[in-house]
Amino acid sequence: MLARYPVRWSLGLALMLSLAQAAPAAGVKVTFDTADSVTLEGTFYASTKGKDMPTVLLLHNFDPKTGGNSHADGWDDLALALQKKDYTVLSFDFRGFGNSTRVDDSTFWKHRHNMGTLFKAGTVKTPPASSISYTSCGLGYYPYLINDVLAAKAYLDMRNDNGDCNTRSLIVIGAGQGAALGMMWLESECKRREAVPDPRSPLLPPSKYGKPEIDNVAGCVWLSITPHVVSRNLPLGDWIKDAGKTNKTPMAFVYSKDDADSDKRADYYLKTIMPKYDRKDKTFKADEDFRFTGEYAVPGAKKLFGSQLLDKDLDTQDFILNKYLDLVIEKRKVSGSWDSRDFKKTHYVWVNSNRTEEAKMPDEKEFKLFPFHMVNVSLSAP
Numbered sequence: 001m002l003a004r005y006p007v008r009w010s011l012g013l014a015l016m017l018s019l020a021q022a023a024p025a026a027g028v029k030v031t032f033d034t035a036d037s038v039t040l041e042g043t044f045y046a047s048t049k050g051k052d053m054p055t056v057l058l059l060h061n062f063d064p065k066t067g068g069n070s071h072a073d074g075w076d077d078l079a080l081a082l083q084k085k086d087y088t089v090l091s092f093d094f095r096g097f098g099n100s101t102r103v104d105d106s107t108f109w110k111h112r113h114n115m116g117t118l119f120k121a122g123t124v125k126t127p128p129a130s131s132i133s134y135t136s137c138g139l140g141y142y143p144y145l146i147n148d149v150l151a152a153k154a155y156l157d158m159r160n161d162n163g164d165c166n167t168r169s170l171i172v173i174g175a176g177q178g179a180a181l182g183m184m185w186l187e188s189e190c191k192r193r194e195a196v197p198d199p200r201s202p203l204l205p206p207s208k209y210g211k212p213e214i215d216n217v218a219g220c221v222w223l224s225i226t227p228h229v230v231s232r233n234l235p236l237g238d239w240i241k242d243a244g245k246t247n248k249t250p251m252a253f254v255y256s257k258d259d260a261d262s263d264k265r266a267d268y269y270l271k272t273i274m275p276k277y278d279r280k281d282k283t284f285k286a287d288e289d290f291r292f293t294g295e296y297a298v299p300g301a302k303k304l305f306g307s308q309l310l311d312k313d314l315d316t317q318d319f320i321l322n323k324y325l326d327l328v329i330e331k332r333k334v335s336g337s338w339d340s341r342d343f344k345k346t347h348y349v350w351v352n353s354n355r356t357e358e359a360k361m362p363d364e365k366e367f368k369l370f371p372f373h374m375v376n377v378s379l380s381a382p
Contacts, residue, residue, distance in 0.1 A: 037104035042092030054169040061176030061306035069098030074310025088165035096134035169336025175306035179225035187239040219250035250292035256301035
């Protein structure tokens with residue numbers, strides 16, 4: 001059962017934390033590349049228990065006017081607190097934000113979505129620029145940041161195979177529009193499967209497909225999740241139903257009690273998953289399969305949004321670590337045990353009812369560009 005309880009907020013401290021840029025000493029700076037040649041910078045927080053504890057992926061919120069990064073607000077404090085409880089954690093800056101600004105100018109600009117039409121006039125130089133910034137991105141570009149989530153997951157899977165972490169038991173914590181991208185990624189995990197080679201010949205099409213990769217997601221925490229990425233509205237309710245109801249992936253919707261829009265969204269999303277959900281008494285009796293899905297409305301947060309809810313004077317972090325994840329992981333102990341992913345040699349595909357699309361071929365180290373059509377997103381003019 002997920003309950004509401006009183007908390008307080010300190011605006012001054014939140015402002016100071018939002019200015020923090022340097023990775024903490026307990027985390028190690030890492031870089032990894034996307035399928036379209038962006039070098040992402042992140043922080044990897046190793047666990048003393050390595051592959052014996054779950055892995056947490058953090059997705060920061062962002063804004064086309066004010067920016068955002070993986071060290072703003074309370075992200076670093078949350079990562080350190082998770083590490084202290086023996087979780088492995090990866091945080092990273094989305095492309096164009098924070099320190100993730102480098103691109104391979106020989107290949108990045110050759111991708112159709114990077115050719116300049118989605119960037120502001122004058123920002124694509126001759127020769128093409130070797131760096132990008134969110135200040136140069138047009139409003140229609142932001143859905144392509146989903147490729148950064150794919151790159152982060154590929155990086156973690158390779159660290160899994162080194163025994164550094166466990167991606168058979170993954171937790172995703174996202175805020176604002178970062179949470180919306182996390183939900184888009186989760187929908188794609190409902191469709192991504194391992195392609196099992198035909199035993200007669202490797203040249204033949206796969207003989208069968210493995211289980212949906214969403215089975216490896218232990219749970220999600222969404223801080224003020226939005227149903228859009230900048231100007232692009234998303235079918236978030238459909239994705240939440242698919243992941244939360246059909247695949248029974250635990251989700252906690254966290255928001256300020258004074259945030260009326262997020263409150264209404266939580267009501268809608270929870271009833272999408274559990275039609276009999278009663279917000280008044282938090283009754284889960286008729287929905288035992290969904291007892292780790294619910295909401296946490298933060299009193300006293302004064303309409304704070306996204307990662308602002310992670311301020312140390314609030315109890316949001318305590319809720320996530322001690323009142324939510326502890327329960328989710330207790331349930332996950334058996335099904336989330338470590339196993340090699342053999343990621344580099346594995347063939348993955350995205351599969352839906354009427355088509356199959358390549359996600360990663362054997363011996364590739366990263367996923368292909370995200371298939372928006374497979375998750376019912378059209379990138380024509382909104």
